[in-house]
Each structure stands twice: as structure tokens, then as C-alpha cells.
Amino acid sequence: MEAAMSTPLAWTVVVLSVLLLTAMASLRLVQQYQRGIVFRFGRVLEKVRQPGLRVIIPIVDRMAKVTMQTVVMPVPAQGAITRDNVTLTVDAVVYFRVVDPIKALVNVRDYGRAVLQVAQTSLRSVIGRADLDTLLSDRERINTELKAAIDAPTEKPWGVLIERVEVKDVALPDSMKRSMSRQAEAERERRARVIAADGEYQASRRLADASRAMAATPGAFQLRLLQTVVDVAAEKNSTLVMPFPVELLRFFAQLTEAKAAEQAPTVPDDLRALS
Structure with missing residues (x-):
């Protein structure tokens, strides 16, 4: 009698355990800054899972989570040659975020590394089209061109939006630094001479006016x-x-x-x- 009663109880415990494990396996928690992409038998479902507690079919479905936050990615220093044949080293920082999680997960493997490679090549290309004076004085223009160069191959194919690109530092050779220092010093001397000559010219005009007045x-x-x-x-x-x-x-x-x-x-x- 006890054996007969224990057998259904055991089966009940087993069934409940299986159901509990199944329920736990079918639940996925998607954070506020994430989006869930569900693959069913290896095929991606078009519906993107929004933040919250989501249900999938165990064994049949697999969920991958994509972070939608803005990523700050530093670009290592790159050696480049400007349009006026000046060799220098430039580093930058790229701000990007995922706008289409399905494309970012399906169309490219490791989209972060892919964006980094595009940023490195684009940085050398943009620097090569600019001269040294533009690079040092019009940094905003360089940043805009660099953003457009990185955004073109990444937004539509990969679903990654480049928000901002900034050139951080431009390292010049020591010989170029000395040359620029001499040029700046010569420019200051030229301005001082122009100011002194203008002062002498004004003084001579005043003296001429005074001499005419005294002659009268x-x-x-x-x-x-x-x-x-x-x-x-x-x-x-x-x-x-x-x-x-x-x-x-x-x-x-x-x-x-x-x-x-x-x-x-x-x-x-x-x-x-x-x-």
C-alpha cells in the first residue's frame, strides 16, 4: 500500500521538477539597455525582444542579447603622411552604438572589432587628404570627414551608427616641431617690425603736420x-x-x-x- 502511494508521489515530484526546469529554461531577462534576438532552429526571428522578462521555447529557440548603449572606442595611434608630405602620428576616439541589432549580430562577426578596423583605415585615408595646417587649425573639419568615412560602410550593412569621431592627439617629429617654432618666431618678429614701422610712419606724419604749423x-x-x-x-x-x-x-x-x-x-x- 505504501509502495503504491509512493510511486505516484514520486512521479508527481518528477513531473513538477521537469515543468519547473522547463519554465526556468524558457525565461530570459532582457535588460533596459539590451535587445534580444531569437534564433529558432538556426533562423533569426524578425521580432526583436524588448527589455523585460521574455519567454522562448527551450531547445528550439536560442536568444542572443545585443547592447544598445553608446560605446567609446579609442583608436590606437596611426602613422600617416599628410598631403604636403609630413609624417606624423595621430590617434582618435570613436563613439558608436547599435541601431539595428539583427544586422549587427547577423551581418558581421564582432562588430566592435570591425568598426575599429574601419576607423584605423579611414583615419589614415583622411589624414592623407589633408595638409598639416588644416589638421592643426581646422580639427572640426577633419572630425566631420572622418565620421562620414567610418559611417558609410557601417550603418546600413552592419546596423551601427557612428555618433562622433574626434582626433585626440597629433604627434609631430622633433625636426618639424623645431621648424614650426622657428617659423612662429619669425612671424612674431615680422609683426613687431610691421608695428614699429607703422608707428614710425604715424610719428613722421605728426611731425610733418607740426612742422607745417610751426612754419606758419x-x-x-x-x-x-x-x-x-x-x-x-x-x-x-x-x-x-x-x-x-x-x-x-x-x-x-x-x-x-x-x-x-x-x-x-x-x-x-x-x-x-x-x-
Whole structure:
């Protein structure tokens, strides 16, 4: 009797265990940043499993999960030659994410490594089409061209979108660094000379205007000369010996005559007639 009762109980436990294991095997948890791709008998199902607890058929189905997060991938330093034949080393960083998980999983094996290889070849190609000045001064243009070059073979065939590409560092040879330093120094000297020459030109124009103004009024020229003599003597704290100009004597003579004429007594007209 006990043996008869134990046999159905054992079978019940076995069946429940099998059902529990089957249920556990059929459940898959898809995270918020993931998408699930189901293969049934080796063929991919078109419906992409969204985040949450998903059910598949054990043994028949197999689920692969694809991360939809943005991936930051550094590109190792690449040796390249610019359009003006300058040898340098450039490294970059690529930001990409999967937009079509089925293509990323089915059409390419290890899409991350594939994007890296495309980025390396595209980096050398874009650098080869640009000159050194553009590479150093217009970095945004280089980044845009590099993004377009990497995005073309990856988005539609592989379902991978290139969000941004940035050139991180440009390493120049030591000889090129010295040459650029000499060029920058020469440019600074040229600008300094241009500024000095412009200042001298402006000063000469002001002096020419002042000389024309003083030529119209000789008295102003003499006063300016005296002021200069006083300033020099006061600055050096010494006695200054200089020739006395004839024009200055004439100027003083004119001043003396004018002052004497003003101080002379006025003779009445009747006395002037008697004389």
C-alpha cells in the first residue's frame, strides 16, 4: 500500500521538477539597455525582444542579447603622411552604438572589432587628404570627414551608427616641431617690425603736420625750441651750451620793438605841426 502511494508521489515530484526546469529554461531577462534576438532552429526571428522578462521555447529557440548603449572606442595611434608630405602620428576616439541589432549580430562577426578596423583605415585615408595646417587649425573639419568615412560602410550593412569621431592627439617629429617654432618666431618678429614701422610712419606724419604749423607761426617754433632746451637741462641736471639762433634774436628784437612802441608817449598833433 505504501509502495503504491509512493510511486505516484514520486512521479508527481518528477513531473513538477521537469515543468519547473522547463519554465526556468524558457525565461530570459532582457535588460533596459539590451535587445534580444531569437534564433529558432538556426533562423533569426524578425521580432526583436524588448527589455523585460521574455519567454522562448527551450531547445528550439536560442536568444542572443545585443547592447544598445553608446560605446567609446579609442583608436590606437596611426602613422600617416599628410598631403604636403609630413609624417606624423595621430590617434582618435570613436563613439558608436547599435541601431539595428539583427544586422549587427547577423551581418558581421564582432562588430566592435570591425568598426575599429574601419576607423584605423579611414583615419589614415583622411589624414592623407589633408595638409598639416588644416589638421592643426581646422580639427572640426577633419572630425566631420572622418565620421562620414567610418559611417558609410557601417550603418546600413552592419546596423551601427557612428555618433562622433574626434582626433585626440597629433604627434609631430622633433625636426618639424623645431621648424614650426622657428617659423612662429619669425612671424612674431615680422609683426613687431610691421608695428614699429607703422608707428614710425604715424610719428613722421605728426611731425610733418607740426612742422607745417610751426612754419606758419615762427614764434611757436622758437617757443618750442626753448621748451625743449628747458626740459633737457632739467632732466640731465646739467648746464647746456648751444649756439643761439639768429631767428631767435630776430624774434626777441621784434618783441622789444613792439613793447617800445607800446610804451612810447603819444605826441599831440599841434606839437607835431610846430616841430
